[in-house]
Amino acid sequence: MSRHASAVRARLLILGGGYVGIDAYRAVMRQLGPQVRRGQVEITVVNSTPYHTFHGFTGEVLGGVLPLERTLTPLRDLLPQARVIEATVTRAELPMQRVHVQDQAGRTSTLCYDHLLIGTGSRDPFERVPGLREHGWRLKDSRDMQAFRAHLAQRLADGQPTTLAVIGGGFAGVEMAAALRERLTRAGVPGEVDLLCSGGVLDCLQARFGGLAAHARQALQRAGVQLHLGRRVTEIRAGEVRLEDGASLRADEILYAAGIALSVLPGTEELPRDGAGRLLTDDFLRVQGQTRLWTGGDAARVRHPARAGDCPVNALWAMKHGMWAGHNMARSVQAWSLKRFSYRGLGQVAGLGRGDGVGELFGVPLTGAAAWWLRLLFFVWYMPSKRQGARAFAAMLRPPRRRGTPAPALQPTGG
Ligand SMILES: Cc1cc2nc3c(=O)[nH]c(=O)nc-3n(C[C@H](O)[C@H](O)[C@H](O)COP(=O)(O)OP(=O)(O)OC[C@H]3O[C@@H](n4cnc5c(N)ncnc54)[C@H](O)[C@@H]3O)c2cc1C
Structure with a gap:
């Protein structure tokens, strides 16, 4: 018409x-x-960008469980009646x-x-963290994520020992640390994953769900993630994280997940x-x-x-x-009266590697496999494209490959 x-x-x-x-x-x-x-x-x-980026499965993408393409959906497929301008x-x-x-x-x-x-x-808070732009990996923009994935896959394929420092003890940082630890183990590459938090692990849960935060902390420790709690990062340098107390930590790769601007x-x-x-x-x-x-x-x-x-x-x-x-x-x-925003929330959940998680649904705490399944189903349901959701679900149930293989070029699949 x-x-x-x-x-x-x-x-x-x-x-x-x-x-x-x-x-x-x-x-x-x-x-x-x-x-x-x-x-x-x-x-x-x-x-x-010409696509929507679903960040919920960042851990799985970094962990090599899910191709990045499964989290990107072309906007033209999602918005068929809109004029989409890239x-x-x-x-x-x-x-x-x-x-x-x-x-x-x-x-x-x-x-x-x-x-x-x-x-x-x-966006990423470049001005708050000196050195982030030059020496840190950011994961908000899918192009940055793709660059990191390719770099890590190459390191692992070469069998290079790898120390990874993840900055941020919130949901994103915890999920990344757990997923990367699993990936190093699976690849059989010597190395370490350090999680640096200015406070504790999942502090946002502490007040109402202290048991969940404790479960997450213990699960990370059991998996072999080195926790550095109460350590505020002041600067990122090449291969080094500088801390507020004057100490520093060496790492081959430094990932940032500690806030936005x-x-x-x-x-x-x-x-x-x-x-x-x-x-x-x-x-x-x-x-x-x-x-x-x-x-x-x-x-x-x-x-x-x-x-x-x-x-x-x-x-x-x-x-x-x-x-x-x-x-x-x-x-x-339509010149109708407006509706007051009245959404009350549903819950929150974090993955702690394959088969484990912590979360709460309408205030009911969940841990272990129940939380992991809840998160998977919840995220798949809320992905903007049901087809991408089904593909992500199928990929997540497949056993992951052992060795890292270099990541292919970024190519979003149709929604
Ligand atoms: C690594 C990571 C992991 C996360 N994990 C989770 C999670 O597990 N669960 C969860 O609930 N939340 C998670 N989040 C947070 C969640 O992604 C954000 O809260 C959510 O994306 C906010 O949605 P939004 O629509 O406001 O912004 P966005 O989803 O960021 O969308 C904003 C869009 O605007 C575009 N844009 C910005 N500026 C311009 C401009 N000037 N011109 C044109 N386009 C522009 C951007 O390209 C982007 O596509 C995560 C975030 C990150 C970075």
């Missing part, structure tokens, strides 16, 4: 093709699908309701909108933010004080609807923010 500009009632522009962006698109389609198909409502999604958003002009983008070839263009959703997530899109400096740079929202996922500007996920600070404090910063909450923001954006287009 041809689209006539005069018939377009609303232009919805989504910045970021991550969890927020995908779920916002889906929520809009649920309500305005017929109008989108008739060309009366336009959805445009801008993302710096470009970087460089600047916004909020009073003019437009943003400027630049593609990889350097071509620039301007996109106008009636409603704007900022779902650009977070926010970028402020030029032109949005005046919007209300917290000290970390996250956009402040109202109860409907609008940026505070704005009627056509929406946000969620890592980029936003959203008040938890059921208890004191903010929503956790993770993929599940990003999806729910996206869903609510998309839903309210669609209601706004």
Whole structure:
């Protein structure tokens, strides 16, 4: 069907093709699908890569259990009715309701909108950790992850002794350390995995689920991960991690999983933010004080609807923010009243290597195989593409290969 500009009632522009962006698109389609198909409502999604990255299985990817491709899904498959633009958003002009983008070839263009959703997530905190950019491996961007995978696979294929330092005692760091330890053992390559935490292991669970944090700590120790608790990293150098107490730790490869930082899109400096740079929202996922500007996920600070404090910063909450923001954006287009964000959470879970994990579902603690299965099923269910989820599930049940083989070039598979 041809689209006539005069018939377009609303232009919805989504910045970021991550969890927020995908779920916002889906929520809009649920309500305005017929109008989108008739060309009366336009959805445009801008993302710096042509695919969505699922971070939940980072441990399995590093551990050589899951090909990286299984965690990448082309955005065009996920957003069939949207105009998908592979470009970087460089600047916004909020009073003019437009943003400027630049593609990889350097071509620039301007996109106008009636409603704007900022779902650009977070980035690695380079300025907080000197040496991270030059000497540390980061895993947020799938291209960095691919580079590390290829490098590690080559080392293991060559049988090179390898010491790996993982910085960060949260969910991502713990999962990576456990997975890498398993991989070294499986490859039969001498080496060590060190986990450096400024506090303890899974401190976020300590207050309500101290037993789970203890289980994780013991499982890591049993697996042979060297724990360095209460050791804050101040700098990363070539082959060396510098610590706050003046000591240092040598490592062949240093991986960073200890926090995020926010970028402020030029032109949005005046919007209300917290000290970390996250956009402040109202109860409907609008940026505070704005009627056509929406946000969620890592980029936003959203008040938890059921208890004191903010929503956790993770993929599940990003999806729910996206869903609510998309839903309210669609209601706004229809001039309907908005729905207050009321999602209350589900639980949290961390993998500790094959067959083990810790987690809680609606406050019920789980450990061992039960937690591992819960995590697997939960993640597969929440992957943005069911086909990719099924492939990931099948790959995870296969016994992993013993030796590292060099990783192939990055090639996302269809969703
Ligand atoms: C290594 C790692 C492991 C993790 N493991 C887990 C886990 O096990 N469970 C869990 O719940 N959470 C996990 N997380 C956290 C989770 O991935 C984030 O909370 C989630 O991605 C936030 O979703 P989002 O949509 O806000 O941002 P993202 O998913 O990061 O999406 C933002 C998108 O915006 C794009 N973008 C950014 N800036 C621009 C720009 N200027 N122009 C165009 N595009 C732009 C990015 O390319 C990206 O595609 C992990 C994170 C990392 C890094």
